[in-house]
Amino acid sequence: MQIVINALVLGIMYILAALGFAFIFNMLGTINLGHGALYMVGAYLCYYLCAAAGINNWIAMIISAAVLAVVGLLLERVMFRLFLDNFDRIVMISVGIITxxxxxxxxxxxxxALVIPSYANGLTTIFGMSISNERLVTFGVGLLLLLATLYVVNYTALGRQMEAVAQDRLGAALQGINTNRVSAAVCAIGVGLAAVAGCFMGAYLGLSSSMGDTMNLRILMLVMLAGAGSMNGIIITGTVMGxxxxxxxxxxxxNAGSAVPIIIIVILLLIKPKGFFGHDA
Amino acid sequence: MKKLIALLLAMAMVFALVSCGSSSAPASSGAAAPAESAAPAQDAAPAQDAAPAEDSAPAEATKTDTLKVGLMVHTTGWFAGVDTPNYNEFNAMVKFINDNGGWTVGDTTYTLEAVCVDGQSDYPALRTAAMSLVDSGVKFVVETNDFWVNSCADVFEDEGILHASAYCVSNATGYLIPENPLAFTGSDGTVGDYQACFAALHEYYPDVKSVVLANDDNGLSTESLDLMRSYAAPYDIEVLDTMVIYPGDTTDYSSYAKQIVDSGADAFMGNGSPDAYGNLLKAVRALGADTVMACAQGKPISMLMEYAGEKASYNGFSLGTSSREADQAKNPQMLNDLVQVVAQEYGDDAAATFDGAAANTLYMMLLMMQKAGSVEPKDVAAAWTAGGQVESIYGTTNIGGTETYGVENHAIGHPRPVSVMNPDAEGGWEFKDWIEISIP
Incomplete structure (x- = not known):
């Protein structure tokens, strides 16, 4: 049971962090290696808003997510849009962003030692097992955000436009969809979600400049496993990874504990090179 | 517009790369230029409160010179959090010595010049950094942890440079071996810190009768188990066969906390970093367990408590020093003085996280130069391996390590203080007495 709880909390964090990466990957067909670094920046910003400005940690998280969403917009405008067809350049710039x-x-x-103040203190006993309230809150908020994102993706005009751009950018443009605006919205939402994940993990584990590297690897594996173009698949693969x-x-x-999941995922990708839920786009 | 943006991004990248690769001030440093400007005094005594090595008190100096001392640590990348204090404290020691008139060896008083390079938390970059130190002409190098530097020890050995790791995480990493006659270590390292932890458990938690070792891959190996048991035996503490080993890149400690609780041990012990051990403690408490935590690290307990949170911070200790004014009477005066220099140069936060490993390693080298009456690495190495006792920044220090490392007198054992969590005390912790250590 404890494993299940751990897996679910971890899975939610992976999914939240990975959604933004997947949005950009699916919409723009490129890999933003700097995504983990933005996750880290979101966490640091939240910390400094709490520590230096004395802002409540929940409000700090919202501000951090909003600021990072603006950063996402800027990145889309000055990086992804300009170098849309130049994979090498985007990778180099992403590495620069990380550094x-x-x-x-x-x-x-x-x-x-930097730690974002805890979002919830104390323990709750469920089925005779102690679970920290911090984990419960992380899981609850993560789940809410995930459901909200799924709603946007599956039931709104923006979601349908995103799906269209992901499948065929030129075709979507010919249908009158403003692909640049959709891409910008996707980048803003994606980077904002990464910031939220960073804020929760920053409260749970503390901050470090390399916290994004570990998450980047997980995100990359998760998105590859889900497959190109799949949003809903990420939820399943995120839970599996958790x-x-x-x-x-x-x-x-x-380190075997870290290496074995990677080996399993590599084997799964050998069996399904395009991922489990992706399409050919 | 497109070209302008591309140019700006390229400039930003170049700036970042330059700041990573340079030897200039890293994290949190306010000033870090090598202390070149301090004029060496003619009648210079060595640093004020430090007694010189017993064999050769410095003679009246008639000459002055500059002595380059190298520092090779990681000030960028994932290991920067561990090594930044080393950087700050090493440079504080250089400043401290220069401000006190320089360092006298034989008839010459030397002004120390720090040459610092960044290993970038990366093995190839570390090797490049080692080569750049060779090019800079240093003969003495203080370096980062053994598991990093055993990858480039040959660079220094081939050039006849004496190099000493600030911290050895294991007696089995292949760093202190007969093939590296110029390799030393200038702090207790894992073996000394575990010794101190068992003694502290006995003193402050006498009910603890069993311990499970918990660490990342770099800090503990099954080869060390017998050694740990030999340290625990005098206190009738059992070290369990089970070891909880977590990856260095752990994103969630819950599974490892569960393994600790399931082991049934009264205490868990390891020399994980403050963030790892703080999070491990937090995860253990989240399972409703009161297991004692013994952190075999010289990092202040307050750092660890930041990660663990107030609610989880009880029943635990680390081997960290204290820079609190009320605790200073328990510290050697030189340590207090050095903490003050760190505070002046790098701020109160840096002083509050004082460990001193790299600073002490440099100081050990300097003491051995005086003992040898020479600044030739081979002479200094011979003086170090001759053994004996010296006064380090931590107090009376025993040179040793022959049995533990299999090389004669390449290590030291110095006293360690104990900081115990106590929710009722000021700041939530108490600073206890120092424990004497010697490495067999």
Missing amino acids: ICQTIANLLTGSK FLDAICQMAFAG
Whole structure:
């Protein structure tokens, strides 16, 4: 039961962080390696809003998500839109973003221990097991955001436009969809969600300049496993990854606990190279 | 417009890369230029409160010179959080010595010049950094943890450079070996810190009778288990066969906390970083367990408590020093003085996280130079391996490590303080007495 809870909380965080990456991947057909760094920046911003400005941590999270959403808009305008057909350039710029963000975080942090104030204290006993309220809140809010995102993707005009752009950008444009506006909205939502995930993880585990690297690897695997163009598939693969991580950590010692899930995912990708829920686009 | 944006982005990248690769000030540093400007005093005594090595008190200095001392740590990348204090404290030690008139060896008083390079938390970059130190002409290098630097020890060995790791995480990493006659370590390292932890458990948590070792892959190996048991045996503490080993990139400690609780041990012990151990403690408490936490790290307990949170911060201790004014009477004076320099140069936050490993390693080298009466690495190495006792920044220090590492007198054992969590005390923790350590 404890494993199930761990898996669900981890899975939700992976999904939230990965949705933004997947949005950009599906809409623009490119990989934003800087996504993990933006997740980290969101967490740091939230911390400094709480610590330096004395703002309530929930409000700080909302501000952080909003600021990062604007950053997403800017990135779409100055990076993705300009270099849409130049994969190499986007990868290089993404690596630059990571280096810049990490160096700034190191300069700011130094050796200090930075932790975002907890969103909930205390323990709750469910079926005779202790679960921290922080984990419950993380799971609850993560689930709400996920459902909201799913609603937008599946039941709104923007969602339908996103699906159209993901399937065929030129075709969508010919149908009168403003593809640039859709891309900008996607980047804003995606980076904002990454910031929210960063804020929760920053409260749960503390901050470090490299926190985005670990998440980046998970995100990349999760999106590949879901397959290109699939939004809903990410939810399933995110949950699977949460379970894989939680189980392998119990079953294998040390770095093997991290390596085994990757090996399993590589094998799964060998069986289904296009992922489990993707389409040919 | 397109070209302008591309140019701006390229400039930003170049700036970031330059700031990563340079040898200039890293995280949280306000000033970090090598201390070149301090004029060496003619009658310079070594640093004020530090006694020189017993064999050779410095003679009257008639000459002055500059001595380059290298520092190779990671000030960028994932290990920067661990190494930034090393950077700050090393440079604080250089400043401290220069401000006190320089360092006298034989008839010469040296002004120290720090040459710092960044390993970028990356093995190839570390090797490049080592080569750049060779090019800069240093003969003495303080370096980061053993599991990093055993990958480039040959660079220094081939050039006859004496190099000492600020912290050895294991006696089995292949760093302190006969093939590296110029490799040393200038702090207790894992083996000394575990010794101190068992002694502290006995002193402050006498009900603890069993311990499960919990660490990341880099800090503990099954080869060390017998050694740990030998440290625990005098206190009738059982070290369980089960070891909880978590990956360095853990994103969730719940599974490992569950393994600790399921082991049934009275305490868990390891030398994980403050963030890892703080999160592990938090996860253990989230399972409703009161298991004692013994963190075999010289990092202040307050850092660990930040990660664990107030509610989880009880029944635990670390081997961290204290820079609180009320605790200073328990510290060696030199440590207090050095903390003050760190505070002046790098701010109160840096002082509050004082560990001193790299600073002490440099100080050990300098003491051995005096003992040897020479600044030739081979002479200094010979003085170090001759053994004996010296006064380090932590107090009386025993040179040793022959049995533990399999090389004669390449390590040291220095006292460690104990900081115990106590929700009723000021700041939630108490600073206890120092524990004597010697590495067999």
